[in-house]
Amino acid sequence: MTISYYLVLAAILFTIGAVGVLVRRNAIVVFMCIELMLNSVNLTLVTFARAGGTVDGQIMAFFVMVVAAAEVVIGLAIIMSIYRTRRSASVDDANLLKY
Amino acid sequence: MPAEGLLAASWLLIALPLAGAAALLLGGRRTDRWGHLLGTATVVVAFLLAVGCTVQLAGLEERAADVELFTFISAGDLDVTAGLLYDPLSAVFVLLITGVGSLIHVYSIGYMAHDPGRRRFFAYLNLFVAAMLLLVLGNSYVALYVGWEGVGLASYLLIAFWYTRPAAATAAKKAFIMNRVGDVGLALAVFVMFAQLGTTSYAGVHAGVATLAGGTVTAMGLLLLLGACGKSGQFPLQAWLPDAMEGPTPVSALIHAATMVTAGVYLIARSAPVYDETPTARAVVLAVGALTLLIGAIAGCAYDDIKKVLAYSTVSQIGYMFLAVGLGPAGYVAGLAHLLAHGFFKAGLFLGAGSVMHAMDDAVDMRRFGGLAKKLPVTFVTFGLGYLALIGFPFLSGYFTKDAIIEAALDREDAWGWVLGGVAVLGAGLTAFYMTRLMLMTFFGRPRWEDGVHPHESPTVMTAPMIVLAVGSVSAGALLVSVFPLADWLEPVFGEPEEATHVVAPVVVGLVVTVVMLLGVLAAWLFVGRREVPVTPPVRVSPVTRAARNALYADAINESLFMRPGQWLTRALVWFDNRGVDGAVNGLAAGLGGSSSRLGRAQTGFVRTYALGMLGGAVVVAGALLAVTAG
Numbered sequence: 001m002t003i004s005y006y007l008v009l010a011a012i013l014f015t016i017g018a019v020g021v022l023v024r025r026n027a028i029v030v031f032m033c034i035e036l037m038l039n040s041v042n043l044t045l046v047t048f049a050r051a052g053g054t055v056d057g058q059i060m061a062f063f064v065m066v067v068a069a070a071e072v073v074i075g076l077a078i079i080m081s082i083y084r085t086r087r088s089a090s091v092d093d094a095n096l097l098k099y
Numbered sequence: 100m101p102a103e104g105l106l107a108a109s110w111l112l113i114a115l116p117l118a119g120a121a122a123l124l125l126g127g128r129r130t131d132r133w134g135h136l137l138g139t140a141t142v143v144v145a146f147l148l149a150v151g152c153t154v155q156l157a158g159l160e161e162r163a164a165d166v167e168l169f170t171f172i173s174a175g176d177l178d179v180t181a182g183l184l185y186d187p188l189s190a191v192f193v194l195l196i197t198g199v200g201s202l203i204h205v206y207s208i209g210y211m212a213h214d215p216g217r218r219r220f221f222a223y224l225n226l227f228v229a230a231m232l233l234l235v236l237g238n239s240y241v242a243l244y245v246g247w248e249g250v251g252l253a254s255y256l257l258i259a260f261w262y263t264r265p266a267a268a269t270a271a272k273k274a275f276i277m278n279r280v281g282d283v284g285l286a287l288a289v290f291v292m293f294a295q296l297g298t299t300s301y302a303g304v305h306a307g308v309a310t311l312a313g314g315t316v317t318a319m320g321l322l323l324l325l326g327a328c329g330k331s332g333q334f335p336l337q338a339w340l341p342d343a344m345e346g347p348t349p350v351s352a353l354i355h356a357a358t359m360v361t362a363g364v365y366l367i368a369r370s371a372p373v374y375d376e377t378p379t380a381r382a383v384v385l386a387v388g389a390l391t392l393l394i395g396a397i398a399g400c401a402y403d404d405i406k407k408v409l410a411y412s413t414v415s416q417i418g419y420m421f422l423a424v425g426l427g428p429a430g431y432v433a434g435l436a437h438l439l440a441h442g443f444f445k446a447g448l449f450l451g452a453g454s455v456m457h458a459m460d461d462a463v464d465m466r467r468f469g470g471l472a473k474k475l476p477v478t479f480v481t482f483g484l485g486y487l488a489l490i491g492f493p494f495l496s497g498y499f500t501k502d503a504i505i506e507a508a509l510d511r512e513d514a515w516g517w518v519l520g521g522v523a524v525l526g527a528g529l530t531a532f533y534m535t536r537l538m539l540m541t542f543f544g545r546p547r548w549e550d551g552v553h554p555h556e557s558p559t560v561m562t563a564p565m566i567v568l569a570v571g572s573v574s575a576g577a578l579l580v581s582v583f584p585l586a587d588w589l590e591p592v593f594g595e596p597e598e599a600t601h602v603v604a605p606v607v608v609g610l611v612v613t614v615v616m617l618l619g620v621l622a623a624w625l626f627v628g629r630r631e632v633p634v635t636p637p638v639r640v641s642p643v644t645r646a647a648r649n650a651l652y653a654d655a656i657n658e659s660l661f662m663r664p665g666q667w668l669t670r671a672l673v674w675f676d677n678r679g680v681d682g683a684v685n686g687l688a689a690g691l692g693g694s695s696s697r698l699g700r701a702q703t704g705f706v707r708t709y710a711l712g713m714l715g716g717a718v719v720v721a722g723a724l725l726a727v728t729a730g
Contacts, residue, residue: 021707092707098703099699099702
C-alpha cells in the first residue's frame with residue numbers, strides 16, 4: 001500500500017481544520033474544526049502504525065480519542081454557558097480577558 | 100618576666116576607675132549625692148596602688164613585668180592576647196596619670212560643686228583615667244589602640260560636657276574628627292604590623308622590625324607619627340586643641356594639658372625601636388616638633404582668652420617633647436622629663452586659670468582681669484610658681500628639662516642641630532613673652548573687671564591641689580635630674596644613657612636660655628605691663644599680630660584645603676548617587692515596566708489571534724526541525 005495517499009488526506013483534513021479555526025467565528029464550528037485536526041492526526045498515527053506493522057500508533061490514536069471526548073464535554077459546556085450569558089456563540093465576543 | 104605580688108594586680112589600676120565610671124553612669128540619680136566622692140576615691144586608690152607597683156618594680160632585677168589577662172582576638176594566624184606591661188616607661192606615665200588625676204578629681208569636687216551634671220562629669224573623668232591607663236599599660240599596639248580610642252571618646256564627651264552650648268558641641272566634634280584623622284594613621288600602622296609581622300605586641304614588633312624593608316618601616320613610622328600628631332595636637336592637626344578649651348577647666352588640665360595630649364609622645368617613645376630603623380621618619384618627627392613649637396608659641400602671644408593662651412602653650416610645649424623624642428636616643432629621656440614636669444606645671448596653671456574663672460564668674464577674657472594678685476593670693480602664688488617653672492626660671496623644673504632638650508638638639512653636631520637648638524631657644528623666649536603677658540594682664544595692673552564681679556579666693560578643696568602641683572612644678576625638674584634620675588630609671592627601656600659630648604657647655608646653654616627668657620619677659624613688660632591694657636583688643640594691628648590672632652590661619656587652611664573640597668566631593672558623590680546609581684536602577688525598572696506594558700497590548704482577547712500565533716509558532720518549529728533533519 002502507498003501511505004502517501006493517507007498522509008495527503010490527513011494533511012488536507014488538518015489544513016481545513018486549521019483554516020477553519022482561524023477564519024470562522026462561530027464557536028461550534030471552531031470546535032468542530034479542532035476535532036477535524038485531531039482526527040487528521042489520528043489518521044496519520046494509524047497510517048504509520050499500519051505501515052510499520054506495530055500497534056503503538058493505534059494505541060496513541062485511542063488516547064487522542066479519549067482526550068478528545070473529554071475535551072468535547074468540557075468545551076461544549078463552556079460554549080453553552082457563554083451562550084447563556086452573552087446570547088452569542090461568536091468567539092470574538094468573548095474577548096474580556098485581555099490587557 | 101611574669102608579674103608577681105602587687106604587679107600581678109596591676110589590672111586593678113584600669114578596673115577601678117572603669118568600675119567607678121560604670122557605677123556612676125548606671126547608678127543614675129541614686130549616686131548623685133556621693134558619686135563624686137566615689138569617682139575621686141577610685142583614682143586615689145589607683146594612685147596608691149601605682150605607687151606600690153612602682154616600688155615593687157624598682158626592686159626587680161629586670162624592671163619589667165608582664166601581666167597576661169585573656170585572649171582578645173584569636174583567628175587563624177592572628178593571635179592577640181590582652182596583657183599589660185608594667186615597665187619603667189609605663190610606670191612613670193601611670194604615676195603621672197593617677198597622681199595628677201587624683202589632684203584634679205579633688206579639685207573638681209570644688210569646681211563642679213554647683214553643676215547639675217556633676218555625677219556625669221566624674222563618670223566621664225573616671226572613664227578617661229581608665230582608658231588612659233589602658234593606653235600606657237597595654238603590652239601591644241592593639242591594647243594601646245583600644246585605650247587610644249577610649250581617651251578620644253572621653254575627651255569628646257568632656258569637651259561637650261556643657262552640650263547645650265553650641266560652641267562646646269562644635270569644639271567636641273572638631274576634636275573628634277581631627278583625632279579621627281590621626282587615628283586612621285595609627286590604625287593603618289597596626290594593620291601594617293599585622294600584615295608584615297603577624298604580631299602587634301611591643302616585644303614582637305620591636306624584635307621583628309629590623310627584618311623589614313626600609314620603606315615599610317618608614318611607612319610604619321610616619322603612620323604612627325600621624326596618630327601621635329592627631330592625639331597630641333601637633334602640626335598639621337593642632338587646631339582642635341585650643342578649641343577643646345570649651346570643656347570644663349579640670350578637663351583642660353587633666354586631658355588637654357597633662358595626660359592625654361602627651362600620649363603621642365608616649366607612642367613615639369614606646370616605638371623607639373621602630374624609629375631607630377628609619378631616620379626619615381625620625382627627621383619628620385623632628386620637623387613636626389620644631390614647627391609646632393613655633394606655631395604654638397606665636398599663636399599664644401596674641402590670644403586674650405586665658406585658657407586658649409595656655410592651650411597654645413601646651414601645643415608649643417608638646418612640640419618641645421616631639422623635638423626631643425625625634426632626636427633619638429639622646430632625646431628620649433629629656434623629652435619624657437619635660438613631659439612629666441609639664442604635666443605638673445601645666446595642670447597647675449590650668450587649675451589656677453580655673454580658680455581665676457571661678458572668681459570672675461566664668462569670664463576668660465584677660466582684658467577684663469587685672470589686679471587679681473591681692474584678691475586671689477593662693478591662686479596668684481601657685482600660678483606664679485607654675486609660670487616660673489614653665490618659662491624656665493633658673494632651678495625650677497622647666498629650666499632643667501627644657502635645657503636638656505636644647506642641649507640634646509645642639510649635640511647633633513651638624514647644621515640641623517644648630518637650627519633645632521635655635522628654634523628651641525627662640526621658643527623659650529616666646530614662651531616667656533606670652534606667659535608674662537598672661538601674668539601681667541591677669542594679676543597685675545589696674546582692675547578692669549566687668550560690673551558686678553566680686554573676685555573671691557576658691558575653697559580649700561580647690562586650692563590644696565593647686566598648692567601640691569605648685570610644689571611639684573618647682574621641684575620636679577631638680578628631682579628628675581638629681582635625686583631620682585629619670586635616665587637611670589628608664590635605662591631598661593632606652594638603654595644605657597650615652598655620655599654625650601657637648602658641643603656647647605651646658606652652663607653656656609643655661610645662660611643663653613636664661614638671657615633669652617629674660618628678654619621675653621622684658622618685652623612683655625614693655626608691650627603690656629608698662630601701659631594700660633585696653634578693654635577691647637586694638638583693631639589696627641600689624642599683619643603678624645593678625646596672623647597670630649588667627650593661629651597662623653590653621654583653621655582657614657584646613658577649611659580651604661580639606662573641608663571645602665570635602666564638601667564638594669560629598670556633593671558630587673550625592674549627585675552621582677542620585678543620578679548615576681539611582682538613575683541606573685530606576686531607569687532599568689522604568690524600562691522593564693514600559694516594555695512590559697507595551698508587550699501587554701499583544702493580549703487582545705481575540706482567541707483567533709492567539710490561535711494564529713500558535714499556528715505560526717508550530718510552523719516555525721516544524722520548519723526548523725525539517726531544516727535541521729534535511730540539512
